[in-house]
Amino acid sequence: MxxxxxxxxxxxxxxxxxxxxxxxxxxxxxxxxxxxxxxxxxxxxxxxxxxxxxxxxxxxxxxxxxxxxxxxxxxxxxxxxxxxxxxxxxxxxxxxxxxxxxxxxxxxxxxxxxxxxxxxLRKTLRANLESIADVAEVPVTLYLMNGALKEGSVMDISTAGAKFRFKEDLKQELRNPETVDACKIKLSNGVVIQTDVQLMGMVNDQEANLTFLRCQFVRMKSADEDTLESFIKEVLQ
The missing domain is CATH 2.30.110.10 (Electron Transport, Fmn-binding Protein; Chain A)
Structure with missing residues (x-):
């Protein structure tokens, strides 16, 4: 890796x-x-x-x-x-x-x-979605500055950021963290949240052809943040 x-x-x-x-x-x-x-x-x-x-x-x-x-x-x-x-x-x-x-x-x-x-700083609630059996896969679309779209899934999420999995090797495309622009997440309750993101970490598993990204949400709307917090509380119950 x-x-x-x-x-x-x-x-x-x-x-x-x-x-x-x-x-x-x-x-x-x-x-x-x-x-x-x-x-x-x-x-x-x-x-x-x-x-x-x-x-x-x-x-x-x-x-x-x-x-x-x-x-x-x-x-x-x-x-x-x-x-x-x-x-x-x-x-x-x-x-x-x-x-x-x-x-x-x-x-x-x-x-x-x-x-x-x-x-x-982990003061916010965080949900490891993969460890919760009754939560369906949460898809994410990552928007790059060059207009490209990358489809993946959310592994864990908080109101501050999330960890994503993509079934492709993004090492070259994302070698500059500023390449990442925004993301769209469709929560399992059907609500869609779109916000700017900042790439904070990347791990590439070349053998499995997977990329794991850790992103921080930037300038998320207050209404979306409240919606996301409610979703996290709901899945953690």
């Missing part, structure tokens, strides 16, 4: 670090820094503005709390979206000449982290 996993644990490969931070920007995750002043720890909301792969830097919005930092000082950052939280530490660096000439010197620059710690 080949695995791409952006879930619990440490992300240490540069390519995956860049992919994850690009998700933070494109999906507008909640982003902040953690600053300790004497014995007090404070969190300051920021925006992750951009990444520069060639320079190996990330750019954050200006904030008075970090304006007095010096080059090589370290800062802890946090980001969260739905049921996933990440934390990493980076060192402040000088803005490159090109960035300064572009009038972006007021922004603050840090080196790309060597490691990102990811945590799944």
């Amino acid at each position: 080949n695995t791409l996993d952006i879930g619990n644990g440490d992300i240490i490969h540069r390519k995956e670090i860049l992919q994850l931070l690009k998700m933070v920007i494109s999906q507008k995750w909640s982003f902040s820094c953690v600053i300790q002043v004497k014995k007090r720890v404070a969190t300051h909301a920021l925006q992750l503005v951009s990444l520069n792969d060639l320079e190996g830097t990330l750019c954050v919005s200006p904030d008075p709390a970090i304006s007095n930092m010096s080059v090589d000082d370290s800062l802890m950052f946090r980001a969260q979206s739905g049921g996933v939280s990440i934390i990493f530490q980076s060192q402040m660096v000088e803005a490159s000449g090109a960035e300064s000439m572009a009038g972006r010197s007021s922004l603050q620059y840090f080196g790309l982290p060597y490691k990102i710690v990811c945590t799944q």
